[in-house]
Amino acid sequence: MSEVTKVGIVVDGRSIEVVEGASLVDVLRLAGIDVPTLCWTRDVDPPLGTCRVCAVRVDGREVAACTLAVRAGMQVECAAPDLAELQQGVVELLFAEGNHFCPACEKSGDCELQTMGYRMGMTHSRFPYRFESYSLDYRGQRLMLERNRCIHCKRCTDLFTDDEGHRVFCFLGKGSQTQVVMDLEREAKLSEHKCDEAVALCPVGAILRKGRGFDRPIGTRASDTPERMDR
Amino acid sequence: MHDRRGELKAIVQKFAADRRRLIDILWAAHEHRGFVSTDDAAAIAQELGISTGHVAEVVSFYHFFHDRPVGRHTIYLDTSIIAEHAGQGAVREALCRELGVKVGEVSADGLFGLLETSCIGMSDHAPAALVDGLPVPFLTPERAVAMVAWLRAGRPLKDWLAGLARGDGQNTALGLPISNHLRNVGPFLFGPEENDPPVVAQTATADEIIDTVTRSGLRGRGGAGFSTGKKWDLCRKIPAATRYVVCNADEGEPGTFKDRVLLTETADLLFEGMALAGKAIGATEGFLYLRAEYRYLLEHLETRRREFEARAPLGPFSIRIQLGAGAYICGEESALLESMEGKRGEPRIKPPFPVESGYLGCPTVVNNVETLILAALIVRRGSDAFRRWGTERSPGVRLLSVSGDVEFPGIYEIPWGTSLGEVLDRCGAREPHLVQVGGPSGEVVRADAVERVFSYEDLSTGGSLMVFSRDRDRFEILENFSTFFVNESCGNCAPCRAGNVVLRDLLKRFKNGHARAEDLPKLDQWARIVSQTSRCGLGMTSPRVLTTSRKAFPELYADAIDQKKSPLFYDFDVAAATAEYDRRVEEPS
Numbered sequence: 001m002s003e004v005t006k007v008g009i010v011v012d013g014r015s016i017e018v019v020e021g022a023s024l025v026d027v028l029r030l031a032g033i034d035v036p037t038l039c040w041t042r043d044v045d046p047p048l049g050t051c052r053v054c055a056v057r058v059d060g061r062e063v064a065a066c067t068l069a070v071r072a073g074m075q076v077e078c079a080a081p082d083l084a085e086l087q088q089g090v091v092e093l094l095f096a097e098g099n100h101f102c103p104a105c106e107k108s109g110d111c112e113l114q115t116m117g118y119r120m121g122m123t124h125s126r127f128p129y130r131f132e133s134y135s136l137d138y139r140g141q142r143l144m145l146e147r148n149r150c151i152h153c154k155r156c157t158d159l160f161t162d163d164e165g166h167r168v169f170c171f172l173g174k175g176s177q178t179q180v181v182m183d184l185e186r187e188a189k190l191s192e193h194k195c196d197e198a199v200a201l202c203p204v205g206a207i208l209r210k211g212r213g214f215d216r217p218i219g220t221r222a223s224d225t226p227e228r229m230d231r
Numbered sequence: 232m233h234d235r236r237g238e239l240k241a242i243v244q245k246f247a248a249d250r251r252r253l254i255d256i257l258w259a260a261h262e263h264r265g266f267v268s269t270d271d272a273a274a275i276a277q278e279l280g281i282s283t284g285h286v287a288e289v290v291s292f293y294h295f296f297h298d299r300p301v302g303r304h305t306i307y308l309d310t311s312i313i314a315e316h317a318g319q320g321a322v323r324e325a326l327c328r329e330l331g332v333k334v335g336e337v338s339a340d341g342l343f344g345l346l347e348t349s350c351i352g353m354s355d356h357a358p359a360a361l362v363d364g365l366p367v368p369f370l371t372p373e374r375a376v377a378m379v380a381w382l383r384a385g386r387p388l389k390d391w392l393a394g395l396a397r398g399d400g401q402n403t404a405l406g407l408p409i410s411n412h413l414r415n416v417g418p419f420l421f422g423p424e425e426n427d428p429p430v431v432a433q434t435a436t437a438d439e440i441i442d443t444v445t446r447s448g449l450r451g452r453g454g455a456g457f458s459t460g461k462k463w464d465l466c467r468k469i470p471a472a473t474r475y476v477v478c479n480a481d482e483g484e485p486g487t488f489k490d491r492v493l494l495t496e497t498a499d500l501l502f503e504g505m506a507l508a509g510k511a512i513g514a515t516e517g518f519l520y521l522r523a524e525y526r527y528l529l530e531h532l533e534t535r536r537r538e539f540e541a542r543a544p545l546g547p548f549s550i551r552i553q554l555g556a557g558a559y560i561c562g563e564e565s566a567l568l569e570s571m572e573g574k575r576g577e578p579r580i581k582p583p584f585p586v587e588s589g590y591l592g593c594p595t596v597v598n599n600v601e602t603l604i605l606a607a608l609i610v611r612r613g614s615d616a617f618r619r620w621g622t623e624r625s626p627g628v629r630l631l632s633v634s635g636d637v638e639f640p641g642i643y644e645i646p647w648g649t650s651l652g653e654v655l656d657r658c659g660a661r662e663p664h665l666v667q668v669g670g671p672s673g674e675v676v677r678a679d680a681v682e683r684v685f686s687y688e689d690l691s692t693g694g695s696l697m698v699f700s701r702d703r704d705r706f707e708i709l710e711n712f713s714t715f716f717v718n719e720s721c722g723n724c725a726p727c728r729a730g731n732v733v734l735r736d737l738l739k740r741f742k743n744g745h746a747r748a749e750d751l752p753k754l755d756q757w758a759r760i761v762s763q764t765s766r767c768g769l770g771m772t773s774p775r776v777l778t779t780s781r782k783a784f785p786e787l788y789a790d791a792i793d794q795k796k797s798p799l800f801y802d803f804d805v806a807a808a809t810a811e812y813d814r815r816v817e818e819p820s
Contacts, residue, residue: 049580050724052764062763067580089760090726097729127733127757152722170284171575171722172291174558176732178722183284 007072012079020072023047024065025054033078036087036119038094038112038203039153040066050154051094053116055086062086088120096127097176099134099148100204106213107205109221113151114204118223134179140187142195142210150180150206160198162186168198169207180206236274238263243278250279251591253289253573254556257296265305266297292575292721294348294557295523302337302344304382307361311350311485312711313634313697317357318371325372329379342383349559349715350485351524354634354697355412355641363388364526368395368409404495405531411492412641415657419620419628420605420644421496435610437467440511444606447614448626452601453479453562454669454693455768459602466586467512469594476508476517477590477597479567483522483559484670485715486695489630490600492642494521494528497604498535504603506539506548507610508596517550518590520567523557559719563767564597566721577723578767601630601694621647625686629694633658636700643696645685652681655698662700665784670695671712672772675780705787706742709780713738716773727770730761734774741791745804748792754781 005020011031018027026042028035038051047066054065057077065078077083094100094113102108134147156169157180168186171178190198198207218224242259246252256275260267267275272286279286290296294307308314308323323334326345330338337344353359356368360375365388367378381391395408413421435443445460466474478501482490493501505517519536521529529552536550558576560566565579568590589595598606605627609617617627625647631654634640638659645654655663655678663678668685669692676683676690678698683690699708713735720727737753740746758774765771781788 046580049766052724052726052766055764064764064766069582086760086764089757090764093729093733093760094725096733097725127729128736130732151725152728154723166282167284168282170282170288172288174292174575174722175718175720176722176728178728181284181287183282186282 007070009070009072009074009076011076018070021069024056024058024068024070024074024076027070028056028065028076028078035065035078036091036116037066038091038116038151039155041155041159041201044159048154048158050152051090053087053090055083055090057083084120088122089126091116091120092122092125092127094151095122095125096129097132098150099131105149105205106208107149107202109218109224110216111205111223112203115223137182138210139184140182140210142190142192143182143187143198144208144210145180145182146206146208147179149204151204152178152180153203155201155203156180156198156207160201162190162194235264235271239271239274240278243275248279250281250285251571251573253279253286254293254554254570256573257286257290257556258554261296265303266300268298272298289573289575292558293523293555296556300337300341300344301346303342304363304388305344305346307346307348307351308334309349309351309353309357309359309361310347310711311354311357311715312708313350313354313486314358315711316635316699316703319358321372322358322360322370322375326375326379329376343379348524348557349483349719350487352482352488352491352522353409354486354488354632356409357634357640361524365389365392366407366409366527367392405527407527410641411495412639413492413496414633414639414641415643415645417644418646419617420601420608420630435510437511437513440507440610441467443610443614444511447609447617449602449605449609449617450625450687451599452605452629452694453564453599454484454672454691456687456691459598459606462586462598463508463511463596466594466596469587471594473516473591473593474512474514475590475593475595476505476512476514477564477567477571477585477595478505478517478519478600478603479562479564479597480525480600481520481522481555481562481567482600482694483524483562483719484672484693484695485712486634486667486670486697487632487693488634489632489642489694491525491528493600493604493630494525494532498532499539500604500607501600502536502539502550503544504598504605504607505550506545507607508598508603509548510545512594512596514596515548517548518571519550519552520561520571521552521554522561523555526554529554558721559715560721560767560769563769566767567597568595575721577721578769580766622686624688629685629692631685631692631696632694633696633698635698636661636663636703637698647684647686649685650681651676651678651683651685651690654685654696655681658698660698660700662702663698664701664703665699665705665708665780667695667697667699667708667712669693670697671715671776672768673779674775675709675783677783680783705780705784706738706791709776710735710738710742712776713773716769716776720769720773724764724766724770726761726764727766727773730757730765730770731773733757734761734777738777741788743804743806744791744793746788746792751788751792754778754788 006017007020016031035054037054039048049067052064056065059075102114137145168183172181267290273283276283276286330343332345358370360367441464449459450456561570561576563578566576570576585595585597621627628646631643666676666678668674668676668690716731717735720731722728754777758778762771762774
């Protein structure tokens, strides 16, 4: 983008000036509204738009904020209680779909899903837990997949490539049977740095380093205290 | 030894090692062997210069692709509720017994694979199956067993199908025992063509075409109902060197089969409509995305296509027929485009819409089969000829695919504004009680709401009309619909992937008598979470199974609640808890 054009939008009744074409999530956060996200990472275009947690209302229609680029005159609603209900509903769906036993998880304290649950004040999922058994893939040289915790955000499948630019993770199956699989040949050739990158990219504890875990002392993890939880 | 590697290499080369042709490459690879093994996927990936995972994830996405052997003959039973009501259960049992398999397995001799798939567009021939890609209508246990015997003897299926002709209406265009079941011909689409100028559009300019189509008030027939003229106009105004026309012939909504009939009867008009759209937006290339379930139409369509291209009545316009591979979601236009580009059919983020960024990122018009045919006729006859029918806000006619408990299942052409009661009368509905308008993603309607009219303002349908009589179990119908969405969700977004399972299970609580009063408000609340957060139309509309049925039949849900049940342990489901035991006892040791 060569020229930056400023346009006006209205957020919860407040008029603000924003950069035209910017992601609505970015714009809202700049305006001090911390719209919840899970799959979203900055500067990915097109956005993944898979978790749908960032539900807001634009011009009267519910929409995932991350999927929208701002245009002049947008009427955005974020504070309505029914939107919080939608956002939390989706997070609860994820908790009911997978098997998320936070106390036993290596990523506990650094998990974006767990943090989201705390932030929303969730104590349980309203949806019946499925207790589906998902397989674990520990055949990798240094990485393992703990599918019980996967939220299918597609960060690993769509955003992660090895040093040669090849995808290492992909989606197999469809619908509720969809699972992430790892190209074992390519995984074996990943650099140490790339392995760490894959682990960090995963918002939950589904991609892990083998032989490593619980290596960050409690108190130093991203979401250990309320202050840390607020971005 | 058979050189599979060389074979695959030749296939990939045939498609110029173009990864965007992956669906075609995989079809060709299946042609030779019936499945694409992990090694095959790796070989194809290497030839295309992509990762093996990319090939594997595409194979795993589509119903008609397999990564393991599925038998020399593959039988796909249609699992739509229409097929189930017509006796698919007995057929399934007979085939399991005859072949010594369960659904999803291959017979010990490797000859037969018995599989299931969603509606195959044969609800007017229910119960039906696709066997080696050919439609086998009106199955009975006896007919199914006879077919198996025939195939075991090594005889061609086509010959056996030819023997079914009596009474079933042999289709001369296809040489198959399926009928077009045109019950109501005219007033417009299947109307008399004698007075039509043969392709007036030769001289029509892009402006004139768009003007005529816009003035006719034609709206897309896929369900969304967007103005066709406006869509074309939007597309041509996007600056670009290349634009495309895509015809969406992936009709997957259970209960609909009108595109099957249109493709059989009026392929020329369809190609004319595509070429017109091309002229209107400035495209010289078009694609017909044909659902894999209609693969048997491919030969017929290719012949018509070649004739059309040779005639080139509207100037040079080339059409490629892209075969799908079995996925309801590919009826969603952006998922269809993904599939055309050789990927999993996961819907894109919108905006941008296809008119702006479609096939290969170029501005693309995606239109339904019926829409394009109507557009061709409108340009031939003028917009007033179309506006003569229908209502002010819903001008023209539309096709309904009627199936279920009716005397005359088939295709009905009605002017918009026709009442539900009139259609039910005309199709000979037998004690109708529940009517599903627009398929599972549409609306549950009470059959006694006869005054409701088919129009964009009231019953705005994609064309499927399933009629169910009083003696049908409504929860069984609803659960079938709900399961359909569980099976067809692409898995990309959380609310649709996880939410449809939750909604199906909630429905089952009511069906099985385990629901309690506090479950009632969940129907609307949970449905809202899924419909308002899902990425595409599938998840936005699938909860309507619950919400519209509750609205139409509030007593159905209220009566299903067991008031006497103890408030303790109400989640305990005896049937589910002992299901494993029952299964093992029944299993032959």
